[in-house]
Amino acid sequence: MAKFTKKMGGxxxxxxxxxxPDIVFMLLFFFMVATVMRQNTLMIQxxxxxxxxxxxxxxxxxxxxxxxxxxxxxxxxKYGTEARIQLNDKFAEVSDVQQFIYAERESKREELxxxxxxxxxxxxxxxxxxxxxxxxxxxxxxxxxxxxxTRIGEVSKNLE
Amino acid sequence: MAKRSAPEVNAGSMAxxxxxxxxxxxxxxxxxxDRGISRKLPPIPVEDIVxxxxxxxxxxxxxxxxxxxLLVEDQLMDLKDLRQAAVEFxxxxxxxxxxxxxxxxxxxDPSSSDNPNKAIISLVNxxxxxxxxxxxxxxxxxxxxxVLRNREAQRLYGMDYSxxxxxxxxxxxxxxxxxxxxxxxxxxxxxxxxxxxxxxxx
Numbered sequence: 001m002a003k004f005t006k007k008m009g010g011x012x013x014x015x016x017x018x019x020x021p022d023i024v025f026m027l028l029f030f031f032m033v034a035t036v037m038r039q040n041t042l043m044i045q046x047x048x049x050x051x052x053x054x055x056x057x058x059x060x061x062x063x064x065x066x067x068x069x070x071x072x073x074x075x076x077x078k079y080g081t082e083a084r085i086q087l088n089d090k091f092a093e094v095s096d097v098q099q100f101i102y103a104e105r106e107s108k109r110e111e112l113x114x115x116x117x118x119x120x121x122x123x124x125x126x127x128x129x130x131x132x133x134x135x136x137x138x139x140x141x142x143x144x145x146x147x148x149x150t151r152i153g154e155v156s157k158n159l160e
Numbered sequence: 161m162a163k164r165s166a167p168e169v170n171a172g173s174m175a176x177x178x179x180x181x182x183x184x185x186x187x188x189x190x191x192x193x194d195r196g197i198s199r200k201l202p203p204i205p206v207e208d209i210v211x212x213x214x215x216x217x218x219x220x221x222x223x224x225x226x227x228x229x230l231l232v233e234d235q236l237m238d239l240k241d242l243r244q245a246a247v248e249f250x251x252x253x254x255x256x257x258x259x260x261x262x263x264x265x266x267x268x269d270p271s272s273s274d275n276p277n278k279a280i281i282s283l284v285n286x287x288x289x290x291x292x293x294x295x296x297x298x299x300x301x302x303x304x305x306x307v308l309r310n311r312e313a314q315r316l317y318g319m320d321y322s323x324x325x326x327x328x329x330x331x332x333x334x335x336x337x338x339x340x341x342x343x344x345x346x347x348x349x350x351x352x353x354x355x356x357x358x359x360x361x362x
Contacts, residue, residue: 021171024178031185049292051299053306054195063194119194122291129287131294132359139201148295149196155239155299158292159228 044069044086049124050153057147062115064104064143066097068130069123083126085134094130097137117145124158197298199355217271218278220249224297226288239296246304248272250279250351263312263350276308280354301355308351313343321347 046069057063067086071079085092087100105113118138122131138146222242223231230237232245253264255274264276273279281301285294306322313321324347327333328340 017175021175021178024175024182028178028182028185031182031189035185035189049295051197051295053197053299053302055198057194057196057198117198119196124290124292124295126291127287128285128289128291128294131291132285132287135201136359139204142203144201144203145198146201147194147196147198148298149194150295150299152195155296158296159239 041089042067042072042086043075043089043091044071044084045123045125046121047124048121048149048151050155050157051148051150052152052154054150054152055147057117057119057149059115062108062112062117063147064101064116064118065121066100066118066134067121068126068134070125083123083130085130094133094137097134098141101138101141101143116143117147118143119147119149121149197295197302199298202356214280215274215278217254218273218280220246220273220279220281221284222281222297222301223284224286224289224293226286228290228293230297239293239300242297242300243304243307246281246301247307249281250276250304251308252279263315265311276351277349280356282356282358284358302353305351305353309347312350313347316347317343 044067046067068083069086070076070081070083071091079091085094085097087096092100101118105116108116120131120134135146138144221231221233225231230239230242232242237245248266249272251264251266252269252272253261253266253275254268254270254272255261255278259274259278261275266272283297283301309321313319313324317324321344324340324344327335328337328344333340
């Protein structure tokens with residue numbers, strides 16, 4: 001009988017947390033695999049326009065990004081407020097676009113080259129002159145597949 | 161010398177370390193795919209090609225000026241009316257004989273486009289036009305094509321064109337892809353996207 005009475009007075013046993021690290025590690029690995037680190041540090045303001053007739057742009061390795069917009073406030077002293085192009089991590093001129101496309105093509109496998117798309121991430125406030133210049137350069141480089149990256153929403157929000 | 165067993169490592173803080181890493185990755189993760197309007201640029205033309213003559217009535221001119229105002233077929237227009245105007249132009253089907261369009265449901269106005277195959281939308285920008293306006297106009301024009309394509313796909317196959325295209329591009333789609341591809345092509349040929357962009361005026 002003494003065997004039983006001893007247990008009756010005892011407290012609730014603590015929950016075993018030995019498997020907690022395993023669970024956390026599992027979550028950790030999931031997020032590590034799912035994470036895509038931002039490749040480029042933006043040096044420009046990049047408020048994308050809204051559109052609703054959009055297509056998805058998967059296969060991130062087949063996309064070349066060209067950014068354009070006004071320099072961010074901390075670069076405005078040096079580069080002014082005129083909209084500029086950003087390729088990779090630095091500001092570029094219109095004439096650099098062709099070279100950039102060739103360099104990107106070089107780094108991809110040959111059979112993937114026809115599937116390459118150029119994503120234009122351009123700020124809403126940019127003038128079309130700059131965008132047309134970029135497009136003209138892309139035509140010269142024969143990078144004809146382009147995608148104007150947008151946010152999803154009504155176009156009327158662009159006018160605000 | 162006494163034989164000592166190796167002391168056990170205290171693993172109590174392992175969870176804390178893992179949590180720290182977990183929170184870091186949670187914060188930095190962006191699970192998103194970019195979306196946007198896909199377009200194809202025209203290749204640079206060869207010098208000695210004479211452009212084909214196009215009837216004025218088959219061209220739908222959209223001009224955007226530096227104040228982001230729209231001039232559609234010589235009339236001022238609000239952005240919200242543009243899609244409807246483009247649909248009416250594309251779907252007009254005013255042609256007769258060879259150029260007749262048997263699936264068009266438009267007004268068949270002889271002064272507007274003959275056939276969706278002939279109808280061209282021409283977009284002219286100013287260098288000072290804002291990119292936001294340009295994208296809005298592009299979106300509305302692509303929207304007009306999608307409205308018509310969806311209507312025809314719905315009539316012929318009881319399914320939206322956008323859905324057909326999505327299935328066609330989905331590698332995990334387990335229907336008959338060949339048939340679907342043919343249907344997508346057919347709808348595309350009914351209303352081919354002929355959107356021409358002139359180089360901007362300054």
